[in-house]
Amino acid sequence: MASDANATNTFETIVGLIEPFNRKNVTITPDTTFQGDLDLDSLTVMDLVAAIEDEYDILIPLNMLPDLETVQQVADAVDKINQEK
């Protein structure tokens, strides 16, 4: 099920994965932030992380999370982890 490691596709796939958690119906752009815009609490974030990990069959290390403020940053991180696999 893993998508091509193509930046646009990754972003769009992640937007799709965020949708079930997007209770405020925020329009998601590359600059949308998880804390500020999407209003996700820490447990919901972990749920989302699990969904992304399952989609790409990767593990996103905990220490990366504090640096990932926006959706685009997460997409880039996923591509990077995928390339290093």
Added chain:
Amino acid sequence: MVKKSMIEGAPTKDENFTRRYADFETLVDALEYAASGCRGLNFYSARGELDVHASYTEIRDRAKSIGQRLVTLGLKPGDRMALIAETSLDFVCYFLATQYASVLPVPMPLPTSFGGRDSYIQQLERQLLSCGASAVITPDNMKEMVVEAAKSGNYLFVGSDADFNALNLDLSVPVLPKTDDVAYLQYSSGSTRFPHGIAITHKSLLSNCGGIGKIGMNLSDDDRCVSWLPFYHDMGLVGTFLTPLTCQVTVDYLATENFARRPLTWLNLMSRNKGTVSYSPTFGYDICARRVGKDALAKLDLSSWRVAGIGGDMIRPDVMHHFEEVFADAGFKPQAFVPSYGLAETTLAVSFMPLGTGIVTDKVDERILNGELTLEIANQSHSVNGNGANGHANGHSNGHSNGAANGHIFSTAANDEDGMRYRDVVNCGVPLPEFELEIRSDDGQLLPDRAIGKVFVRGQSVMTGYYNDPETTDAVLSKDGWLDTGDMGYMLDGSLYIIGRIKDMIIVNGRNHWPQDIEWAAEQLPGLRNGDIAAVSLPGEGAEEVPAVLVHCRQRDPEERKQFADDIKAKIQQETGVQVRIELVPPRTLPRTSSGKLSRSKARQQFLNGGMMSLLAV
């Protein structure tokens, strides 16, 4: 230490081994005894596969070697060493290693969310400075952030296990602690902006671990513990690491972040390894009951689960009953639930529900809880049996009569035949024998059964104080050893019932948020003064409470109000990392105490009772 093994790690049973319930002088003695058996600790991966395991013998050997090198490094007895508390064998070994140098380990939190790098580093920095750490051990992948947090202090060492080994230090003679020495500092509860470390001695620790192991859990040969609780919280550190160690029990660990990602991995481990003892705050049970599907449920066998401990925040009977219903098909027994009460200031545990009882509740008139009926009236009417004004229904309700969760703090309240509203309060069990417990009124009078007051405890496991903070210590701990727990509750037939935290601590998803931190953040905005903001928790959509602020609003224009509320939300988010609900209320509506201080608890009650108008909610 065997890595990537296919065998299921340290075993449950240890033939011909005599269990001791933490009756040791020091943690070192306890570890040495555990090392004479074959049990140990197993660490599981995100996908629930056994990753790393070690017997207590291997752990002792490694800890002792590191400890001897810590002495060589120059750490003196009583010095503090901070440990970034990931769920790993490294953390366990370094925590125990400090004991061979009489150094105090200080577990530090991990990041939990997307974003928020700066506030996390600041939090670490404040805790490092607060405890005056001389050394910091961090997982490799956290090193960059930890080094940044440590830039403002003087440290003998900051780095990972690999960095420490690369120092090639010689082994010095161990410097062993005595029973009255402080064993560790705990920052699990407390303000992130004004942190204070709880100092626990060896004697206190072992007394509490003994009580938990013998009386609370009645550990036996077949017991095996499974845990996802973080080592930087008292329930994880003492409940599912130091108690099993000092009572020689094997533990299976799942990292907290992996539990949060895939909660059912916890129950799968329980099922696969025939776990008998596991602990969680209410929300952990809640999230599993909500997530599990038919297929997952069919694969689970929870019939071995003997002690399903609940603690850490207010116990919600509706959530617990929902869990019972959902997992009955997997063999979960409602009697396995063991409500308990405790706090880091008493090492961990104060009281336990007797084993095999399950959840028992008592009904309390909501007028007592929301302050419409005063303690004095409740007190007086104690002798007036059967009078509705005493605020309690007759006797206990049946603890298993409540059905589905529906997600509000007072959801378990029901209209009784007399038209009164009651809230089911959970029986948190009987105090451990080491404790004296008193319920006191505001003016310090001893209260009888059923009367709600402040919970005070005295006993061997009470902390010596907050580290380096005599002022804060004196505020909660009297010279003759009585600790003000900060909780409200009452006694009934020898059991403790907890009503809530008087300190107004806001607990969301098991994390503590201190209102003064949130209010402080909002007060950094122009036009907001101290007393204009009350941070409280309010019932959310699910079972959990959500943090909220009630704010005086002087603006009249709807657009301006919206902007005002958005600004406050953003500011609090930026400063504290907490997502709060904003409720704008008219000026001068937030209640004050007689001494003029903001009363958060009254503000919360008034708001929930509809006694305070909401101008706008964001």
